Amino acid sequence: MNILLVSSDNNKTSGAFLCLVSLAKYLIEEFDYKVIVTVPKQGDGIELLQENNIPYYYVRSFSWITYNGYGIKAIAKTIFKKMAMLYNWRAIRQTSDIIERENIDIVHINTIFSYVGAVAAKLKHKKVVWHIRESLDKGFNSHIVNGKKGYELINQSDRVIAVSNTVLNEYKSFIHSQIFEVVYDGIDSKFYAPKHEILKKQPVVFACIGALVKDKNQLELLKSINKIKENGITNFKLLLIGDGVMETQLKSFVERNQLQNYVEFYGRRKDVDDILKQVDCLFSVSCAEAFGRTIIEGMLSGCLVIAADSPDSAACELIQSGKTGILYPLGDIGRLTEILRNICLHKNDQSLRNIAFEGQKEAMMKYSSLTNAEKIRDVYLHVCEDN
Known part of the structure; x- marks a missing residue:
């Protein structure tokens, strides 16, 4: 099976990025999957990808998350994000090319901060697994720029994974229950x-x-x-x-x-x-x-x-x-x-x-990385069985 893991950051101390690297490593070593990673910006996270011989592409893109409220900082960030999302169409085209070139079966979005991979997968008629690892409202005081359209896109995923019941409960009014499940993160x-x-x-x-x-x-x-x-x-x-x-x-x-x-x-x-x-x-x-x-x-x-x-x-x-x-x-x-x-x-x-x-x-x-990888593999297999 060929998996594209789409990262929203490139930071070797970020919990989300560490989880992505660990998952990629075990999918390759334990299950003989082909795994490709895309990173959205320059950073030191690629050092971990290189150390573990995980192939990657640099695809410049911006998140669709902005601050809550109507203060100057929130308004300025929202304006910037709306402009940046126009630029993201270039990233969507690049990701679409990678999906085709690498013969990808499943596009796995690593956090709620990134959406580019999901749009590219939709254009190429590929399966999508979307990971939600964060509490946007309570943990980041933030939200998706256009929440209604954003959750419509997320709900087109084949599976959405929450890292805890706490996360699932926060988003359950936005995400369809039949595609939403909990898989706890794994630690090295x-x-x-x-x-x-x-x-x-x-x-x-x-x-x-x-x-x-x-x-x-x-x-x-x-x-x-x-x-x-x-x-x-x-x-x-x-x-x-x-x-x-x-x-x-x-x-x-x-x-x-x-x-x-x-x-x-x-x-x-x-x-x-x-x-x-x-x-x-x-x-x-x-x-x-x-x-x-x-x-x-x-x-x-x-x-x-x-x-x-x-x-x-x-x-x-x-x-x-x-x-x-x-x-x-x-x-x-x-x-x-x-x-x-x-x-x-x-x-x-x-x-x-x-x-x-x-x-x-x-x-x-x-909560071992291997246990997590086994459960994610099961999600992939179920997704591929669904028509």
């Missing part, structure tokens, strides 16, 4: 660390991975860290892994509260799998998570994972609180502080190790 087995023992050394090492932006909510974690420090608990270190527009504000909070000896800013890293092998507890405190890639990375690594639970997050789908990880109510700094305090005081070390171990088993069984 390089994160699997079966010999990782937590809470054996001092200080206790915490980590939080993600862009330093408002919705990732790292400030909530820092406030809780500050509270335990004020109560005389100092046997910990927090690693903030990522960069973004909130970095200055977060660093200012750290300096203001004299947390420099306890919090380290690691920036964007390529060696997250190695870092997690030195971490006891991974925190995911986001306001909204369409899936929760870092949650599974932490679980696979053998870390104890503590995540914020909210209606807009898939964390509760991935974690059974008290069994495979720990959930706390988003915004409940008191509860988060209590969790941090108990960990640092080593009140329930063996119980917490057991939770981390069960989480690791669960992640390996349900």
